[in-house]
Amino acid sequence: MRTTSDVFHLAIPTHDLDAAQEFYVTKLGCKLARRYDDRITLDFFGDQLVCHLTPGEPAAPESLYPRHFGVTFREAADFEALHACAVTRKIPFYYEVSLRFEGLVEEHRTFVLTDPTGNLLEFKHYNDPRMMY
Structure with missing residues (x-):
């Protein structure tokens, strides 16, 4: 384990x-x-x-699914700090901050960045930490 x-x-x-x-x-x-x-x-x-x-040359990502990776932050402040860093440093966004599953226990905020090769990085924060897994 x-x-x-x-x-x-x-x-x-x-x-x-x-x-x-x-x-x-x-x-x-x-x-x-x-x-x-x-x-x-x-x-x-x-x-x-x-x-x-x-x-080869980088390819533009066609969809977030099924291939992406990232971090689910336990603390909202860490999520917000990384988002602010991405904005300040002009990191390309694939998706800006959005709220998913609004009103449900699995409600969370997410944003997605694109690296220079087109790999997609998703960052999340759940209101209820039990939903991280």
Whole structure:
């Protein structure tokens, strides 16, 4: 079973390591752990994200579903701080903040960012923390 000392690992494609590093480190505030000729490894909000260099040109995302990733924040202030950071640093939004499942127990706010390769990152905050899973 995973403990709080374990780290989730996700590998995604990138078409430009410099652009990926600029997006994830400089704009989003992630920590660069390692950089090689073919990948960068990041501390993505406490988990490990690896951006692997992939040949070809970035494709515009067609839909949020089924492929996206991100963070569900326990604290509303963390959600709001990241949103403010994205606005200030002019990070491209795929979807601006919206309210989903309004009036239901699973009500939450969400926004979606687009990285330079077209990977979609969704960030959420549920009013009821029991709905995080």
